[in-house]
Amino acid sequence: MSAATHQGATPYYFVPGPSRHPAMAAFGLFFVILGAGQWINGHQWGAYSLLFGLLWWAFILFQWFGDSIRESEGGMYSDRIDVSYRWSMAWFIFSEVMFFGAFFGALFWARNFTLPSLGNLEHQILWPDFKAIWPSQMDGITGSPAGIVEPFLRVGPWPIPTINTALLLTSGVTLTIAHHALREGHRAKTIAFMWLTVLLGIVFLGFQGYEYAHAYHELNLKLSSGIFGSTFYMLTGFHGFHVFVGMLMLLFITLRLQKGHFTAERHFGFEGAAWYWHFVDVVWLGLYVVVYWL
The missing domain is CATH 1.10.287.70 (Helix Hairpins)
Known part of the structure; x- marks a missing residue:
C-alpha cells in the first residue's frame, strides 16, 4: 500500500x-x-x-x-529513500566486485598454482609431453599433449588495449567534469560532457569488437583455447558487457538531464550511474595489467 x-x-x-x-x-x-x-x-x-x-x-x-x-x-x-538507493547501489557494486574477483582469482590460481603443479615431476609420469607454460610467455605453443588445444597467439597491450585504456580513463575525467558542473548548476556543460562520455564508451566497444575479430581470425585465440582463452574472453567479455550497460545508464541519465531532471542538490540517479562507470574503469585497469601485460 x-x-x-x-x-x-x-x-x-x-x-x-x-x-x-x-x-x-x-x-x-x-x-x-x-x-x-x-x-x-x-x-x-x-x-x-x-x-x-x-x-x-x-x-x-x-x-x-x-x-x-x-x-x-x-x-x-524523501532523504530516507535516497539513503536506501545509495545502500542498494553500493551493495550491487560490491556484488560486481565479487563477480570479477572470481574470474581474476581463477586466472591467478591457474597460472600460479595449477599449471606449475601439472608440470612437476609427479605428473610427468602421467603426461610426459605436457609443457607447463603460460601463453603470455611462449606464444604459439600450448601445453596440450593431446593436441585438443590448437596453437594460438595472445593479444598484446598495443595498440588497441592501450587505446581503450586511454578512452576509459578519459571518460572518467569527462564524467567527473559533468558531475561538478551539475553540482554548480551548469546544466548545458553537464549535458555536453555527458554526451562526450557516452561517445567514449561507444568507441571503446567498437575497438573491443575489432580486437575480438582480430584475435579469433588472425591469432586463433578462441574461448576453447585452454584456460588462457576461456579466462581472456570471460574477463574481457563480461567487462565489455558492463561497459555497454554503463553506457546505457549514462545515455538515459543524459536524456533525463535534457528533460530538466535532477538538481544541484538531488541527483543520485546521476551519481549511481557515475559510481558504476568508475567501477568499470577500475576493473579495466586490472584487466589491462593482468591480462594484456603479464
Whole structure:
C-alpha cells in the first residue's frame, strides 16, 4: 500500500503500491535462460526464445524505471529513500566486485598454482609431453599433449588495449567534469560532457569488437583455447558487457538531464550511474595489467 501523502508533501518513507513488474520481468528472464540453454545445445529455436525474452525484459524494465522516475520527479522520495538507493547501489557494486574477483582469482590460481603443479615431476609420469607454460610467455605453443588445444597467439597491450585504456580513463575525467558542473548548476556543460562520455564508451566497444575479430581470425585465440582463452574472453567479455550497460545508464541519465531532471542538490540517479562507470574503469585497469601485460 502506498504511504499516505498530503497534497504537495513528501512522505516520510514512500512505499509503492502492488506492481506487476517483478513477475513480468521474471517471465521474460525465463525465456532468456530457456533460449540460451537450448541455443548453446544446438537447438536453433533457442535463439528466438532468447531474443523474445530479452525484448520482453527490456520493455518491462523501461516501464518499471519510468514509474520510478515519475515517483522521483513527483516529489515522492524523501532523504530516507535516497539513503536506501545509495545502500542498494553500493551493495550491487560490491556484488560486481565479487563477480570479477572470481574470474581474476581463477586466472591467478591457474597460472600460479595449477599449471606449475601439472608440470612437476609427479605428473610427468602421467603426461610426459605436457609443457607447463603460460601463453603470455611462449606464444604459439600450448601445453596440450593431446593436441585438443590448437596453437594460438595472445593479444598484446598495443595498440588497441592501450587505446581503450586511454578512452576509459578519459571518460572518467569527462564524467567527473559533468558531475561538478551539475553540482554548480551548469546544466548545458553537464549535458555536453555527458554526451562526450557516452561517445567514449561507444568507441571503446567498437575497438573491443575489432580486437575480438582480430584475435579469433588472425591469432586463433578462441574461448576453447585452454584456460588462457576461456579466462581472456570471460574477463574481457563480461567487462565489455558492463561497459555497454554503463553506457546505457549514462545515455538515459543524459536524456533525463535534457528533460530538466535532477538538481544541484538531488541527483543520485546521476551519481549511481557515475559510481558504476568508475567501477568499470577500475576493473579495466586490472584487466589491462593482468591480462594484456603479464
